[in-house]
Amino acid sequence: MDNLTHSLVGALIGQTGLKRRTGLAMPALIFGANLPDIDAGCVVHGLESLAMRRGLTHGPIAWVVLPLLLAAFIWWFDRWQAKRGTRPESRLPVRFGWLWLLATLACLSHPALDWLNSYGIRLFEPFSQRWFYGDALFIVDVWLWATLGLTLAWSLWREKRDVATWRRPALAGLAAALAYINFNLVLTESARAATPQSQAIAVPVPIRFWERDLIVDVDGAVYMGKGLQRWSLDGGLARDVELLTQRPACLHPMQLPQFAPDNADLAAFLFWSRSPYIDRIERDGKIIDLLKDARFSGRASGQFSIAIPVPTEAETCYFE
Template sequence: MDNLTHGLTGALLGQVGLKRKTGLAMPALIIGANLPDVDAACFLWTTGAEHLAIRRGITHGPIAWVVLPLILAALLYGFDRWQTKRGKRPEGRLPVNFKWLYLLSFIGCLTHPALDWLNVYGIRLLEPFSSRWFYGDILFIIDVWLWALLGFATWFSLRREKRGGEWRRPARLALSAALAYIGANAGITVSAEQEADRWFHGSNDANVETIANPVPIAFWHREVLLGEDGYWTQFNSSAWTHSGGELIELSDGFCRYDRSVFTERRNAADAFLFWSRAPFAERAPDGSVLLRDARFYDPRARDRFTVALPDVACEELPAEAGAD
């Protein structure tokens, strides 16, 4: 998920009462909720799509869940001691307890992979022990409804606290509502996948993968992707109800791609195919190959999820490919 969602989650956890456990609890929860994204620094030394093979890996795995909160807790504890020595420690701050700082940093850090798992981008939850990608297919990566719920609840709880009212209850209700919203979206995803299976390939075709891709704003819809062997089709989750499930080809020019012939962009192509869940090759205007991913396909532009292979010629797929 985006960093605003992560930060609001940490803040709301503080407002349920956790911020009263120790001084600097809110920074521990909010920073901890965003800390696994330190891997974004890879943009400083990678080019093109090479960052895709680095993101959501080692900093989102089990070792990081333990080590990153420890580093954060130590920095916050040291910051409190530094302010105390300089006589600049705020008088209203609660005493700082390192054990609680670590525990809250740990809780905040754990919310990050849990939320990242909810979308179709993918996360390597077991890195470095396994490089397998995991996908929840439940929420779009930026969910404005979750923003609204978490943001309003945090503001309302803080407002209540400032006025001397009961401020924990609104935060707890909001967290319960957020979990219910996530659960409802999980049900929508499962329903869309099952309906697609019944309409298009049934349970006997084990090679065809079904991906129910959440879309922006309209959380009740899914863009369902069906594909195998580099050939993908898509339809809206309401399409079968209104038009019998008409399929839309993602591209007018599907290509074969052979990893053994990659030369100029070998690193980028390898990184892309390591990350990609729904890869396919498209004919570029010059007859070369564009590697794309059906989850993030935009026919109008070459986005950051596209790798151009100018040294590889597009070989059209046979006519029967994807016919089923």
């Protein structure tokens, strides 16, 4: 999920009352909820970063190491301020044990949320490179923003006015978010069940959370390919398959590395890709073959694509 969502979850956890357990609890929760995304710096490697993101910093080793490092830094920062005479008098005593526990709780919320979208997460890296997908929420969910943001603001407002029940809005916000997530998990399974293809991938749609794009394999007498169907809660399967690509069985995208074994971008893209397909386009008067992923066929397709060499011997049977 996006970092605003992670931050709101960390802040709401604090507003349930846990922020009163130790000084600097809120920084531990908010930074902890975002900490696994330190791997975002790998974007300097371009397309190769697709194979680096949501892996090691989101896996079991990071669940232990990252909260410990964060708690140690915050504890040191409090001591450093005290030595300089700049530590706020109103700050609660900083307890390392509570800092570590809260940072761990927040850090664990991050992979749990990241699992919910179709981008995926390597949950057990470095012990396994398998990708996991929840397919329940779009990576930026405005409804989740509204739920978390409004209940956080309500809780802070009540706390400022010293209302005894200031924790309740935060608890209600977290409960509502969990209910919304579970409802979307059910919608995803309902969308998959609506298509005869058991391996269909259900991709959440921005804003219209009650709809899913279904990525399906399209079989024909000669061609196989990738296509999209739209499913909605109120209308079921709303349209026939929109063909994204068509190909004969002579070449599959996963076979491309044998023609370009030293292409690091290609290897990274295929490692990350869940539903790869080849698209032939014309750009500046030239014919270009692009490797794409059906999850991002419409949204950000330019960002998630790579120009690839289609071998000469496969060209005649791949395109007509």
